[in-house]
Amino acid sequence: MSAALSDIRVLDLSRVLAGPWATQILADLGAEVIKIERPGTGDDTRGWGPPYLKDTEGRDTREAAYFLAANRNKKSVTLNVSTPEGQEIVRQLAAQSDVFIENYKVGDMARYHLAYDDLKKINPKLIYCSITGFGQDGPLANLAGYDFIIQGMGGLMSITGERDDLPGGGPQKLGVAFADLMTGVYSAIAILAALNHRNASGEGQYIDMALLDVQVATMANMNMNYLASGAIPKRQGNAHANIVPYQVFRCKDGYMVLAVGNDSQFVKFCEIIGHPELSQDERFTKNADRVRNRETLIPILQDILIERNVGDWVGPLESSGVPAGPINNIAQTFEHPQVRHRKMKIELPHPLSGAVPLVANPIRFSKTPVSYRTAPPTLGQHTREVLSTLTDIQSADIDALSAKGVI
Numbered sequence: 001m002s003a004a005l006s007d008i009r010v011l012d013l014s015r016v017l018a019g020p021w022a023t024q025i026l027a028d029l030g031a032e033v034i035k036i037e038r039p040g041t042g043d044d045t046r047g048w049g050p051p052y053l054k055d056t057e058g059r060d061t062r063e064a065a066y067f068l069a070a071n072r073n074k075k076s077v078t079l080n081v082s083t084p085e086g087q088e089i090v091r092q093l094a095a096q097s098d099v100f101i102e103n104y105k106v107g108d109m110a111r112y113h114l115a116y117d118d119l120k121k122i123n124p125k126l127i128y129c130s131i132t133g134f135g136q137d138g139p140l141a142n143l144a145g146y147d148f149i150i151q152g153m154g155g156l157m158s159i160t161g162e163r164d165d166l167p168g169g170g171p172q173k174l175g176v177a178f179a180d181l182m183t184g185v186y187s188a189i190a191i192l193a194a195l196n197h198r199n200a201s202g203e204g205q206y207i208d209m210a211l212l213d214v215q216v217a218t219m220a221n222m223n224m225n226y227l228a229s230g231a232i233p234k235r236q237g238n239a240h241a242n243i244v245p246y247q248v249f250r251c252k253d254g255y256m257v258l259a260v261g262n263d264s265q266f267v268k269f270c271e272i273i274g275h276p277e278l279s280q281d282e283r284f285t286k287n288a289d290r291v292r293n294r295e296t297l298i299p300i301l302q303d304i305l306i307e308r309n310v311g312d313w314v315g316p317l318e319s320s321g322v323p324a325g326p327i328n329n330i331a332q333t334f335e336h337p338q339v340r341h342r343k344m345k346i347e348l349p350h351p352l353s354g355a356v357p358l359v360a361n362p363i364r365f366s367k368t369p370v371s372y373r374t375a376p377p378t379l380g381q382h383t384r385e386v387l388s389t390l391t392d393i394q395s396a397d398i399d400a401l402s403a404k405g406v407i
Contacts, residue, residue: 003030004368008195011093012036012074013081013102015043017147017177018211019131020070021184023101026191027073028361028370034093034386035071035377039078039405042379043067053353061352068376070184072348072358075382078407085406087112092391094119094126099191103131106141116206126204127194129187135210145211147177154179154215159222162237171235183214244290245269245301248327253309259323263287269322273304273313348375383407 008031012023020035020043027033037043049064080086091114094100100119102109109115109130116128130136133145151157151173161172190207198204216223222233225241233241238257240246245266246259260266263279263286270279278284278300283293290297305313310326317324328336334345343360350356361370387393387407401407 002368003371004365006030008032008099009097010034010099010101011090011097013090013100013104014131015103016045017070017180018183018187018209019101019103020045021181022129022131022187022191023074024070024072025184025188025361026099028363028372030368030371031099033074034097034382034390035074035076036079036081036090037076037379039080039380039407042076042078043071045070046379053350053356055352056354063350063352063356063376063378068356068358071376073371073373074377075386076377076380077383077386078380079383080406081112081114083406085401085404087114089387089391089393089406090114091119091122093386095122096390097123097126098195099127099129101129101131101187101191105144106132106136120204124204125198125202127191127198127207128204129191129194129207129209131183131187131209131211133211135213136208140212147180147211148173150179150211150215154212155219155222156215159219159233159235159241161235163235166237169235169237178218179211179215182218183209183211186214186217239294239298242291243287244294244297247298249302249305251305251308251310251313255327256305256310256314257325257327258305258317261323265322266290268320269317272316272320272322273301275304346372348372350375351378351381380407 005026008026010023010026010031010033012019012033012035014020014023015037023033023035035043041047045067046062046064048066050060051065052060053063053065053068055061079089081090094114110118116126116130119126119128132141133150134140134143152171156178157171157173160174162169164170187207187209190209194205194207222241225231225233238248243259243261246261247257248255249258258269260269266284266287267276267279270276278297282289284290284297314324314326326332333339339345344362346358346360347355348358356375358372358375360372363370384398387398388395393401398407
């Protein structure tokens with residue numbers, strides 16, 4: 001069975017995470033992704049280690065785990081786009097591509113004569129996606145965007161972390177680059193929508209993606225809590241602003257997550273913990289009551305739950321339809337029977353290590369399955385292949401460009 005995007009070619013001038021995450025999604029869906037990297041150094045994340053991939057003798061390679069996370073199924077071409085020769089090669093590749101994606105600073109592509117207005121003249125059907133921190137216009141458009149800064153500016157850190165009045169209180173960033181990753185996902189969605197529009201109209205278009213826009217949008221219900229009430233949401237730690245009990249509790253041997261989503265689940269929960277009277281208490285009968293009386297209910301539940309181990313609670317709760325689960329570290333996550341069953345860990349052959357472990361794409365198709373074709377490429381691994389097949393550059397000229405530092 002062919003992959004969904006097997007007829008699509010993507011020219012990828014992005015680096016670090018947001019852009020590469022978007023193009024890895026497209027690559028997993030079957031697109032041919034040509035990743036343009038700086039000669040000698042490549043994508044910044046190649047050096048963001050340790051940890052690094054080990055070679056067959058157990059020594060560190062130059063392939064950082066960070067880079068490996070976002071660059072599967074791609075071809076690496078080294079190219080200095082600041083040179084006229086490099087720009088001409090980009091134009092030749094763009095003329096034969098369906099999608100162009102970049103995350104340079106606002107104005108850089110125009111200086112290189114590689115902006116959308118330049119490339120659409122040679123390929124009117126091109127889908128051109130720019131990813132920046134703040135978008136192509138506005139008072140901050142010229143600033144570089146970093147995920148950590150965006151998490152702060154976009155409100156996420158104001159609701160993440162323990163309450164200010166409790167030990168350890170204060171703002172926290174997420175453990176992964178949330179704004180980058182979500183911008184990558186939204187960019188992939190936008191590109192797919194633009195391709196569908198092109199199928200109907202024959203026209204390409206320009207996509208302006210901003211990390212700050214995405215961060216603001218993905219505040220989701222917290223945005224609406226504020227817009228509907230005028231009250232600014234505060235940090236709740238592991239608690240939920242609108243549902244109780246919905247948080248982390250300490251048990252005898254560790255921690256568990258409890259996520260009681262409705263009143264009937266609360267009745268079952270109280271029966272399982274041996275205190276059915278709690279669900280009949282008028283202070284706790286309805287979720288709205290439990291939210292209002294959170295400070296009374298939570299200590300009562302904590303005193304009960306700490307009397308047993310995590311497993312003693314999670315099993316009966318799960319079997320009764322009350323959402324609960326342990327807090328696993330990443331090693332435990334990959335060993336979980338459900339994760340193993342879903343084959344979320346994969347391996348692909350790699351020229352330096354023999355094989356590289358990777359994380360599967362979570363999309364499951366019935367007709368056009370995700371494909372895992374190649375490991376994240378070594379720097380410049382496909383330069384000669386791509387230039388010799390997709391441009392008019394001859395072999396001797398490729399050698400000359402290499403000697404000159406263009407590739």
